[in-house]
Amino acid sequence: xxxxxxxxxxxxxxxxxxxxxxxxxxxxxxxxxxxxxxxxxxxxxxxxxxxxxxxxxxxxxxxxxxxxxxxxxxxxxxxxxxxxxxxxxxxxxxxxxxxxxxxxxxxxxxxxxxxxxxxxxxxxxxxxxxxxxxxxxxxxxxxxxxxxxxxxxxxxxxxxxxxxxxxxxxxxxxxxxxxxxxxxxxxxxxxxxxxxxxxxxxxxxxxxxxxxxxxxxxxxxxxxxxxxxxxxxxxxxxxxxxxxxxxxxxxxxxxxxxxxx
Amino acid sequence: xxxxxxxxxxxxxxxxxxxxxxxxxxxxxxxxxxxxxxxxxxxxxxxxxxxxxxxxxxxxxxxxxxxxxxxxxxxxxxxxxxxxxxxxxxxxxxxxxxxxxxxxxxxxxxxxxxxxxxxxxxxxxxxxxxxxxxxxxxxxxxxxxxxxxxxxxxxxxxxxxxxxxxxxxxxxxxxxxxxxxxxxxxxxxxxxxxxxxxxxxxxxxxxxxxxxxxxxxxxxxxxxxx
Amino acid sequence: xxxxxxxxxxxxxxxxxxxxxxxxxxxxxxxxxxxxxxxxxxxxxxxxxxxxxxxxxxxxxxxxxxxxxxxxxxxxxxxxxxxxxxxxxxxxxxxxxxxxxxxxxxxxxxxxxxxxxxxxxxxxxxxxxxxxxxxxxxxxxxxxxxxxxxxxxxxxxxxxxxxxxxxxxxxxxxxxxxxxxxxxxxxxxxxxxxxxxxxxxxxxxxxxxxxxxxxxxxxxxxxxxxxxxxxxxxxxxxxxxxxxxxxxxxxxxxxxxxxxxxxxxxxxxxxxxxxxxxxxxxxxxxxxxxxxxxxxxxxxxxxxxxxxxxxxxxxxxxxxxxxxxxxxxxxxxxxxxxxxxxxxxxxxxxxxxxxxxxxxxxxxxxxxxxxxxxxxxxxxxxxxxxxxxxxxxxxxxxxxxxxxxxxxxxxxxxxxxx
Numbered sequence: 001x002x003x004x005x006x007x008x009x010x011x012x013x014x015x016x017x018x019x020x021x022x023x024x025x026x027x028x029x030x031x032x033x034x035x036x037x038x039x040x041x042x043x044x045x046x047x048x049x050x051x052x053x054x055x056x057x058x059x060x061x062x063x064x065x066x067x068x069x070x071x072x073x074x075x076x077x078x079x080x081x082x083x084x085x086x087x088x089x090x091x092x093x094x095x096x097x098x099x100x101x102x103x104x105x106x107x108x109x110x111x112x113x114x115x116x117x118x119x120x121x122x123x124x125x126x127x128x129x130x131x132x133x134x135x136x137x138x139x140x141x142x143x144x145x146x147x148x149x150x151x152x153x154x155x156x157x158x159x160x161x162x163x164x165x166x167x168x169x170x171x172x173x174x175x176x177x178x179x180x181x182x183x184x185x186x187x188x189x190x191x192x193x194x195x196x197x198x199x200x201x202x203x204x205x206x207x208x209x210x211x212x213x214x215x216x217x218x219x220x221x222x223x224x225x226x227x228x229x230x231x232x233x234x235x236x237x238x239x240x241x242x243x244x245x246x247x248x249x250x251x252x253x254x255x256x257x258x259x260x261x
Numbered sequence: 262x263x264x265x266x267x268x269x270x271x272x273x274x275x276x277x278x279x280x281x282x283x284x285x286x287x288x289x290x291x292x293x294x295x296x297x298x299x300x301x302x303x304x305x306x307x308x309x310x311x312x313x314x315x316x317x318x319x320x321x322x323x324x325x326x327x328x329x330x331x332x333x334x335x336x337x338x339x340x341x342x343x344x345x346x347x348x349x350x351x352x353x354x355x356x357x358x359x360x361x362x363x364x365x366x367x368x369x370x371x372x373x374x375x376x377x378x379x380x381x382x383x384x385x386x387x388x389x390x391x392x393x394x395x396x397x398x399x400x401x402x403x404x405x406x407x408x409x410x411x412x413x414x415x416x417x418x419x420x421x422x423x424x425x426x427x428x429x430x431x432x433x434x435x436x437x438x439x440x441x442x443x444x445x446x447x448x449x450x451x452x453x454x455x456x457x458x459x460x461x462x463x464x465x466x467x468x469x470x471x472x473x474x475x476x477x478x479x480x481x482x483x484x485x486x487x
Numbered sequence: 488x489x490x491x492x493x494x495x496x497x498x499x500x501x502x503x504x505x506x507x508x509x510x511x512x513x514x515x516x517x518x519x520x521x522x523x524x525x526x527x528x529x530x531x532x533x534x535x536x537x538x539x540x541x542x543x544x545x546x547x548x549x550x551x552x553x554x555x556x557x558x559x560x561x562x563x564x565x566x567x568x569x570x571x572x573x574x575x576x577x578x579x580x581x582x583x584x585x586x587x588x589x590x591x592x593x594x595x596x597x598x599x600x601x602x603x604x605x606x607x608x609x610x611x612x613x614x615x616x617x618x619x620x621x622x623x624x625x626x627x628x629x630x631x632x633x634x635x636x637x638x639x640x641x642x643x644x645x646x647x648x649x650x651x652x653x654x655x656x657x658x659x660x661x662x663x664x665x666x667x668x669x670x671x672x673x674x675x676x677x678x679x680x681x682x683x684x685x686x687x688x689x690x691x692x693x694x695x696x697x698x699x700x701x702x703x704x705x706x707x708x709x710x711x712x713x714x715x716x717x718x719x720x721x722x723x724x725x726x727x728x729x730x731x732x733x734x735x736x737x738x739x740x741x742x743x744x745x746x747x748x749x750x751x752x753x754x755x756x757x758x759x760x761x762x763x764x765x766x767x768x769x770x771x772x773x774x775x776x777x778x779x780x781x782x783x784x785x786x787x788x789x790x791x792x793x794x795x796x797x798x799x800x801x802x803x804x805x806x807x808x809x810x811x812x813x814x815x816x817x818x819x820x821x822x823x824x825x826x827x828x829x830x831x832x833x834x835x836x837x838x839x840x841x842x843x844x845x846x847x848x849x850x851x852x853x854x855x856x857x858x859x860x861x862x863x864x865x866x867x868x869x870x871x872x873x874x875x876x877x878x879x880x881x882x883x884x885x886x887x888x889x890x891x892x893x894x895x896x897x898x899x900x901x902x903x904x905x
Contacts, residue, residue: 092797102788115796169796244335246472256335258264
């Protein structure tokens with residue numbers, strides 16, 4: 001009973017995860033648990049492998065020919081690097097929002113509906129589009145011109161559309177790779193509010209190099225840095241409120257007070 | 262090492278706090294001095310100069326808020342600024358105690374009163390000394406020194422008890438001067454509270470260094486009144 | 488800090504450069520470069536204009552026509568005003584019996600269309616012949632001298648201004664007389680050839696490009712070898728493709744390309760199909776390289792977005808990569824077709840006929856093509872052939888531009904579909 005609680009408490013968990021690009025070890029021995037229906041931020045300096053770890057969760061690293069991983073990433077008690085796991089199906093369940101808003105050059109409607117159709121959605125597409133756009137807090141802004149090109153939207157709207165698009169395939173976890181780095185501050189705050197809303201139903205893992213954003217938006221924060229051989233390592237993982245007021249590790253302290261390096 | 266702007270402005274605020282601290286020390290010693298000399302003009306001066314202390318306190322508070330808003334400090338920086346804000350308030354309160362003592366001198370006027378001046382003098386010396394060292398430790402973020410200072414409060418408490426009973430005896434012995442002697446209770450009470458406030462400053466020093474918040478001296482006002 | 492101190496300019500000197508000489512040299516060089524680029528553009532325009540002017544110059548001008556038989560010796564009225572009976576009468580009187588019998592095999596002369604009869608009278612009895620022809624510029628400048636010369640040299644002839652590119656030129660087939668020759672069969676041959684080329688090369692080229700870009704591992708030795716070969720093939724001379732086509736399609740695949748497999752009898756392998764496939768081979772490397780470029784230019788972020796939603800690779804390619812790359816692919820196709828439509832050498836090797844009077848009847852017929860026809864006419868000594876060659880070049884250019892216009896329209900549709 002204890003064990004079962006333990007395994008269902010976390011949305012995703014890594015155990016001794018190492019990722020290599022060819023001979024270079026990008027991240028070293030990462031063991032992390034991500035709480036269900038919480039927002040976890042991964043922060044750290046450039047090149048510390050935080051995006052690499054994020055992309056390991058939906059096996060986007062598969063597209064980098066030289067990349068390979070050892071260790072375990074447990075999702076529903078299964079190692080996603082197990083040969084029996086279908087990466088395509090995994091990516092439906094673990095959605096992703098990218099650094100630069102990247103809507104398809106299609107209409108707003110098609111952007112939301114496409115992923116669902118590709119995954120065999122058979123219900124009422126109109127309802128699905130409306131529901132997910134509402135979830136992404138975009139419906140009121142676009143409901144009158146759903147046929148308009150998604151590229152005509154502002155950057156912030158595009159990013160929320162990308163979130164809606166990810167939601168439309170009914171994922172359990174949403175990975176966000178610096179989702180606000182191309183957005184203005186107001187659009188950024190809207191996305192952060194949206195993340196808070198979404199965290200009621202979804203587990204969100206966000207990589208950001210904006211510490212204020214991690215502080216504002218996340219429940220848990222994990223700090224990564226580089227080892228002496230430039231591999232990424234996980235230094236500290238704790239509740240966000242603790243990381244940003246009294247971090248335990250001096251390296252975390254140096255980084256978040258802006259005295260890194 | 263980046264963040265030079267934050268460091269420089271932080272240092273400036275710390276300097277201002279030290280300045281405020283020495284103003285408060287001066288005011289306390291001067292106030293106790295007027296009680297002894299009964300120099301009403303001097304006492305009036307001390308009473309009025311509290312206004313300057315108050316203004317300085319608002320200026321420092323403003324500077325800290327601007328720093329927080331513009332530099333968005335984190336972790337130790339954030340704790341330092343929060344502590345500075347707290348210490349700033351504490352110093353202003355200590356300033357108020359000095360003002361209170363000057364007010365007692367003014368109230369007593371020329372009345373012939375027998376006061377436990379020796380204890381009062383000692384209490385003032387001790388409290389000012391503690392304040393001085395507490396502020397140094399605070400600026401240096403020296404938790405070890407800060408942890409030791411509140412223990413000296415026991416001495417002040419002892420002096421307080423002595424002075425308290427002396428004043429009560431005086432009240433019983435000379436009921437004619439009871440109005441004026443009663444005022445002396447204020448004085449020793451203020452000095453005793455001053456030491457408590459110094460303890461608070463020391464708590465902030467430990468907070469900056471370790472991130473931990475706790476009450477250092479178990480004794481407070483309520484215990485005394487029982 | 489040190490590095491910035493070494494710069495000789497500083498802000499308080501404003502926009503005045505401290506070193507006058509350096510400043511001037513810099514701008515001088517910039518102006519020189521601009522002038523050079525302008526000159527090269529001008530040269531290109533001059534070359535193109537010269538080409539066009541030469542062709543246009545030859546394609547129209549005065550001709551001196553002499554009739555073998557004076558039309559007014561046949562009838563009092565102009566030939567075009569006569570009715571069927573009168574025309575048939577003239578034909579019977581002036582043609583040999585055998586010829587009349589041949590003509591009447593389809594029915595009595597009187598019952599045939601009047602336009603046919605008029606044409607028969609013109610070509611078989613009157614037989615106007617171009618005895619002298621002039622280019623456009625001499626025609627415009629020396630009009631009176633041409634008229635005078637013609638009156639002296641050919642007293643019975645008449646002088647008229649002729650556009651060699653006219654309706655009859657487009658609808659007539661090949662003939663041994665330049666006045667009667669046309670490009671009809673060559674034009675149809677070229678169009679069918681290009682159709683076969685596109686239908687073969689486009690799917691194969693795009694398919695290969697998709698495989699190489701989206702599926703093949705760039706680290707694999709074989710794939711790199713293939714890639715290098717494709718890049719090199721693009722530079723192989725077209726005649727080599729002709730030889731390849733001759734060996735492969737005309738000879739080795741003879742049963743297929745002659746249509747014997749499909750029940751077409753009596754053809755050798757020198758058919759439109761062989762030529763079209765050879766052309767397809769020729770433009771395939773161009774198409775592949777271009778399509779690869781177009782596919783590569785589709786942003787990675789789109790692919791990532793698609794994969795991130797749980798799409799398969801094929802769904803990603805079909806729904807995002809191909810539509811995104813299509814404008815670029817079509818641009819490459821336009822270029823490739825432009826090359827194919829003008830190619831002569833491989834067609835000669837594969838065996839295009841230079842003298843064909845019938846229209847190509849399908850992929851298994853022998854054929855001729857516009858460039859072949861032009862090549863053939865320019866080698867003839869009679870000056871009139873030079874004029875119809877010029878007219879045929881205009882036809883080639885116009886059909887090329889029309890094909891391109893269609894492709895550009897298609898591309899714009901794809902681009903606007905967003």
